[in-house]
Amino acid sequence: MIIFENVTKMYDGNIGIENVTVKIDKGDFVFLVGPSGAGKSTFVKLILKEVDGDKGRIRVNGMDVTGISNRQIPRLRRSIGIVFQDFRLLPNKTVEENVAFAMEILHISSRTIRRNVPQVLGLMGISSKSKKYPHELSAGEQQRVAIARAVINNPTVLIADEPTGNLDPDTAWEIMQLLEQINRRGTTILMVTHAKDIVDRMGKRVIAIDKGKIVRDDRDGSYGYESEEAYSFRCKPGGVFDNNVY
Amino acid sequence: MFIRGIGNAVKLAFVQIVRNRAMSFASLFSITAMLLVLGLFFILIVNVNMVTESAKKQFDTIQIYLAEETDRTDAQRMIQSLSGTKGVAKAWYLSKEEAMDEYRQKWGDKSYLLDGFQENPLPNSIRVKITDLELADSVVEAAKKLEGIEDIKYYRTAVDKLLAVTGYIKTGALAVIISLIAVSVVVVANTIKLTVLARAREISIMKYVGAGNWFIRGPFLVEGILIGLFSSVVSVLLVGLIYHKLAELFGNDILLIFSVVMVPESFLAANLLRIFMALGVSIGAFGSIISMRRFLDT
Ligand SMILES: Nc1ncnc2c1ncn2[C@@H]1O[C@H](COP(=O)(O)OP(=O)(O)OP(=O)(O)O)[C@@H](O)[C@H]1O
Numbered sequence: 167m168i169i170f171e172n173v174t175k176m177y178d179g180n181i182g183i184e185n186v187t188v189k190i191d192k193g194d195f196v197f198l199v200g201p202s203g204a205g206k207s208t209f210v211k212l213i214l215k216e217v218d219g220d221k222g223r224i225r226v227n228g229m230d231v232t233g234i235s236n237r238q239i240p241r242l243r244r245s246i247g248i249v250f251q252d253f254r255l256l257p258n259k260t261v262e263e264n265v266a267f268a269m270e271i272l273h274i275s276s277r278t279i280r281r282n283v284p285q286v287l288g289l290m291g292i293s294s295k296s297k298k299y300p301h302e303l304s305a306g307e308q309q310r311v312a313i314a315r316a317v318i319n320n321p322t323v324l325i326a327d328e329p330t331g332n333l334d335p336d337t338a339w340e341i342m343q344l345l346e347q348i349n350r351r352g353t354t355i356l357m358v359t360h361a362k363d364i365v366d367r368m369g370k371r372v373i374a375i376d377k378g379k380i381v382r383d384d385r386d387g388s389y390g391y392e393s394e395e396a397y398s399f400r401c402k403p404g405g406v407f408d409n410n411v412y
Numbered sequence: 413m414f415i416r417g418i419g420n421a422v423k424l425a426f427v428q429i430v431r432n433r434a435m436s437f438a439s440l441f442s443i444t445a446m447l448l449v450l451g452l453f454f455i456l457i458v459n460v461n462m463v464t465e466s467a468k469k470q471f472d473t474i475q476i477y478l479a480e481e482t483d484r485t486d487a488q489r490m491i492q493s494l495s496g497t498k499g500v501a502k503a504w505y506l507s508k509e510e511a512m513d514e515y516r517q518k519w520g521d522k523s524y525l526l527d528g529f530q531e532n533p534l535p536n537s538i539r540v541k542i543t544d545l546e547l548a549d550s551v552v553e554a555a556k557k558l559e560g561i562e563d564i565k566y567y568r569t570a571v572d573k574l575l576a577v578t579g580y581i582k583t584g585a586l587a588v589i590i591s592l593i594a595v596s597v598v599v600v601a602n603t604i605k606l607t608v609l610a611r612a613r614e615i616s617i618m619k620y621v622g623a624g625n626w627f628i629r630g631p632f633l634v635e636g637i638l639i640g641l642f643s644s645v646v647s648v649l650l651v652g653l654i655y656h657k658l659a660e661l662f663g664n665d666i667l668l669i670f671s672v673v674m675v676p677e678s679f680l681a682a683n684l685l686r687i688f689m690a691l692g693v694s695i696g697a698f699g700s701i702i703s704m705r706r707f708l709d710t
């Protein structure tokens with residue numbers, strides 16, 4: 167469960183997010199969309215306490231994020247699974263070691279680790295890669311490892327910042343199905359994305375943010391209405407958006 | 413849980429050392445090189461100390477050569493009178509035969525050189541052990557007044573010179589050791605900083621996953637300690653080898669002339685290993701903690 171109450175974050179003069187109030191319930195699947203620089207990553211960083219807000223209150227999984235000390239950050243992050251566009255796997259560790267690492271920091275017994283890691287790798291469909299290093303995997307496979315690591319400790323919330331940004335449409339769609347499956351088991355999912363087709367196809371809650379403010383919050387939403395200007399630009403033959411990825 | 417944490421850190425550290433071979437080797441090399449030079453200077457100091465000590469011991473004795481006609485009873489009377497003099501610890505009689513035996517013992521397997529003498533050339537003598545080098549002159553003065561002596565041998569100036577020279581050597585070597593430690597701490601800290609820098613991304617990822625500071629620091633710390641420990645063993649072996657070669661080269665012949673022996677290798681090895689292990693471990697540990705500090709602030 168994630169609650170923002172009148173949260174503002176400025177970067178010396180620049181608006182990160184401004185006076186945002188929003189509530190994401192347990193079990194929700196939420197897309198966070200908006201143009202570049204809108205404040206989506208800032209929203210995520212505030213949840214992880216990677217940056218501190220200037221005003222307002224943030225609660226995550228019952229923890230008062232605005233109030234906790236730096237020493238308690240590890241505890242906060244252990245209750246949240248995180249997936250990034252660039253995977254962020256440990257390059258010197260094999261697939262299974264990367265996933266096991268998330269359990270080791272919780273001092274879970276090696277017997278439990280040996281039992282759970284193959285299970286999760288199986289769920290993600292990458293059992294055969296367990297002894298490989300990240301650089302030996304395709305982008306899609308690396309993202310599956312990252313998701314395996316994010317969910318191995320059964321976090322209440324899974325946050326994904328453009329998890330499909332580096333993937334081709336088919337692989338992206340496979341990753342989405344994994345996320346949907348994880349959501350069905352009760353994990354709250356917050357996914358930042360620019361992928362219009364994915365958002366439209368999933369039909370989940372969509373929070374649109376622009377210039378630091380929430381401009382739309384739809385259940386069963388779509389990526390959003392386009393301005394006439396943007397529409398004509400997108401459909402111009404040979405234009406940047408002249409395909410259906412977005 | 414704490415024990416398991418340590419076990420985990422040791423396991424990870426071993427894996428990291430092997431996987432980051434190049435960096436581990438760089439750290440190992442710089443710590444070993446520094447300890448090696450340090451060790452050689454340390455040995456120099458210990459030996460110089462040994463020389464001065466044995467010189468002091470040797471030269472705290474005054475030898476009074478007796479004239480041919482002085483007999484044992486005269487000698488006994490002289491001893492009695494000397495014993496009452498201030499600064500005399502002990503005085504005793506040494507016959508020419510005993511003196512010869514002493515030489516034979518000192519020269520060991522080269523004592524056949526003494527066989528060339530037809531007749532014992534050494535005089536009978538009285539040995540006087542003095543309590544304090546400072547009082548030596550007054551004892552010598554008192555001895556000169558005795559009847560029936562031929563010569564008095566005392567190496568006061570030699571001792572003074574030797575003490576001065578060894579004093580310079582010790583101060584010099586100490587200065588080198590201190591500046592060397594300063595330089596090497598910088599070198600080692602930088603080497604480890606490079607390692608950590610190369611792994612800054614790794615550390616940031618660990619933090620995202622929720623690893624606490626000590627969980628991240630642990631393996632680096634143990635890694636530093638292991639590298640330091642390994643360096644100390646390697647450098648002690650190298651120092652030992654070099655010292656052994658040196659001893660082979662000089663030990664028996666040249667130093668015999670000065671009647672001093674080099675410090676035994678086994679004594680040095682045991683002490684060096686202990687000192688170096690402590691030094692290597694602390695350099696490794698402090699190096700890794702210092703160089704990681706700025707990555708773990710948040
Ligand atoms: N560390 C920073 N220092 C200064 N300004 C920053 C910093 N991080 C973000 N900003 C500014 O805050 C605003 C919001 O940035 P944010 O990264 O949240 O955007 P975003 O929605 O994630 O964009 P994108 O879709 O391109 O990833 C932008 O104007 C950005 O320039």
Ligand SMILES: [Mg+2]
Nearest residue numbers: 206207208327
């Ligand atoms: Mg962003």
